[in-house]
Amino acid sequence: MRRCALISLTMVALVMMAACSRKVDTPTVGTYRATIDLPGGAAPVGLEIAKEEGQFVLYLTNGNERTRVPDVQIKDAKLLATFPGYENSLQATLRRDALAGSITLIKAGGAEQVIPFQAQLGASYRFFKEPTPDNADVAGRWEVTFTADDGKTSSGVALFEQQHDRVTGTVMTPTGDHRFLEGQVRGEELWLSTFAGGLVYLYKARVNAKGELEGEYWQGLKSHEKLLAKRNDNAELTDAHTLTGMKHDTDTLDFTFRDIDGTPVSLSDERFRGKVVLVTLGGSWCPNCHDEARFLAPFYKENRERGFEVIALMFERHGDFDKAAQAVRRYRKDMGIEFPALIAGISDTDEASKALPTLTGVYGFPTSIFVDRHGKVRRIHTGFTGPATGHYYDDYVQEFRSFTDELLAESTSP
Numbered sequence: 105m106r107r108c109a110l111i112s113l114t115m116v117a118l119v120m121m122a123a124c125s126r127k128v129d130t131p132t133v134g135t136y137r138a139t140i141d142l143p144g145g146a147a148p149v150g151l152e153i154a155k156e157e158g159q160f161v162l163y164l165t166n167g168n169e170r171t172r173v174p175d176v177q178i179k180d181a182k183l184l185a186t187f188p189g190y191e192n193s194l195q196a197t198l199r200r201d202a203l204a205g206s207i208t209l210i211k212a213g214g215a216e217q218v219i220p221f222q223a224q225l226g227a228s229y230r231f232f233k234e235p236t237p238d239n240a241d242v243a244g245r246w247e248v249t250f251t252a253d254d255g256k257t258s259s260g261v262a263l264f265e266q267q268h269d270r271v272t273g274t275v276m277t278p279t280g281d282h283r284f285l286e287g288q289v290r291g292e293e294l295w296l297s298t299f300a301g302g303l304v305y306l307y308k309a310r311v312n313a314k315g316e317l318e319g320e321y322w323q324g325l326k327s328h329e330k331l332l333a334k335r336n337d338n339a340e341l342t343d344a345h346t347l348t349g350m351k352h353d354t355d356t357l358d359f360t361f362r363d364i365d366g367t368p369v370s371l372s373d374e375r376f377r378g379k380v381v382l383v384t385l386g387g388s389w390c391p392n393c394h395d396e397a398r399f400l401a402p403f404y405k406e407n408r409e410r411g412f413e414v415i416a417l418m419f420e421r422h423g424d425f426d427k428a429a430q431a432v433r434r435y436r437k438d439m440g441i442e443f444p445a446l447i448a449g450i451s452d453t454d455e456a457s458k459a460l461p462t463l464t465g466v467y468g469f470p471t472s473i474f475v476d477r478h479g480k481v482r483r484i485h486t487g488f489t490g491p492a493t494g495h496y497y498d499d500y501v502q503e504f505r506s507f508t509d510e511l512l513a514e515s516t517s518p
Contacts (some may be wrong), residue, residue: 121511127181128198131160140207140304141220144322147297147306147412148230150286151223162194164300167284169492172298180393187301189394189438191431192422194221201225207304209324210389210431212451214422217325219304231288231295235269239289240311242266247339248275250329260331261339262317263493271296274492278342279468280392284492294319302391309333347486348471349464355480356416357383357462357473361417361446364429364436369446370417378477380511381413385460386470388435389421393470395490397439399499399501404443410512411477414443417459419451419469474507477516483507 131153139146150165162173162185175186182201185194196205203223211217227233248260264273266515268512269289273296275282282305287296294317296307309319309331317333360370371381384400386393397416418435420428428447436445447506456466467486474483489500 107285118487126200128177128200128286129181130227131183131198131203132201134223134401135228136159136203136223137229138203138221138223140299141222142304142306142322143325143328144306144308144320147299147304149297149299149304149323150228150230159502165286166300167286167492169284169300184436186461189388189397190301191388191434192301196221209304212378212421214424214427219325230268230270230286230297232290235288236290238291239269240294242271242289242293242294242311242317244335245337245339246317246333247336248331248333250277259341260369261341262333270297276341276489276492276493278344278347278487280470281489281490281493283351283490285389285396287322300391302389302394307331307386317326336391344486344489345483347467348484350481351462354462357460357475357479357481359417359448359460361448361459363444363446364423364433366425366429367413369444371479376413376415377479378516379411380477380508381415381475382508383417383473383475384470385416385417385419385448385456385466385473387419388431389451390469392488393491394439396470396472396488397441399436401440401442403505404441407508407512412508416441416443416445417448417456418445419449419456419459420447421451423450474511476511477514482511 106331133153133155136151138149138151141188152163154161154265155162158436160176162176164171164173173185173187177184181198185198191210193208196203202225205221208220209217240312242264243266244264246262248262250258250260258277260275260277262273262275264271271289271294272286274285283298283300285296285298287294292311294309298305303323305321305323307321309317312318320328320330358371360368363369366412384396386396400414400435420431422428422431423455432445432447449459453466453468472485473481476482489496491497
């Protein structure tokens, strides 16, 4: 009798497991805990599936950022989502309470980096379901030294806020920030991650005996660096206006590249004469460029009648013009961009330097070049300080507006 009962319970359990793993035609609306499998471990991201006006949409959550993904298709028990402004996509098989599939990131030369992905309905924790009662305090500003696998070093500034075991913030570098990081402290260990459709990051660090943060981070499947961070309330980056300059024999910039329709466009065209022109170097694959575009798109609409123009020089993953143009076309549409975007080359700073030989070099995307009404280059700024940096972003926006107003107020007379 007892044996029959055990068999019955086992059968019920198997039936329940089969029901949970069974494919379904539509996803279950709700909150999921998603993970992306990197070489250093699972990088979690908050995921919500919602239905709006009869259509499924996704939301990715990282710290204070909630990214809406409206391009979602459901077919044959599978979900396909393309992230806004990117060529990157998510493909997953639908289960009653889970998703299983992969994230595809488009890399240099159009190569696909396919990363395993899973999501479980109902879970909302980041790394650890149960927090530990006694955790290190990592809140504040840290001076960071990164060491790549080839031994090269670079600098950064980490900004962290902490509530109990939950940590949010970002890491600023001379060429841009690592966007909205979110994670947890568990004892002396710090775990952080982010993914909003562009690059996926996973940080693991530990507070050592000296009170330093020592660890490493992974970006996608191939990028990896070690890190050592020391508390420093006065830590600052190199001035972003000093990295790129003009060669000593010129203060003017000129170029001709094709727009997404194949029409040649030059800075010397009549449309731009006597105008203040911002030339921005970027790419649709670049998360910091997305942050810049979200600021520039409305700023351009507000100020073009005052004589302000923007030209985006796009350095894309594809060497093929048509493929690059298709990526940029999607980027412009999703970002609400009305200023021209030109196909300038492939996503490589050395190639960008060759494409604009009057610059001393290009060291990161985006790079912004301010050209006054007389065609003179007045300022060059490397990188973009995005919303994840808090007051640094506010300061950047204020400085950008103030300097642009100064240029617009200048006369067109010699």
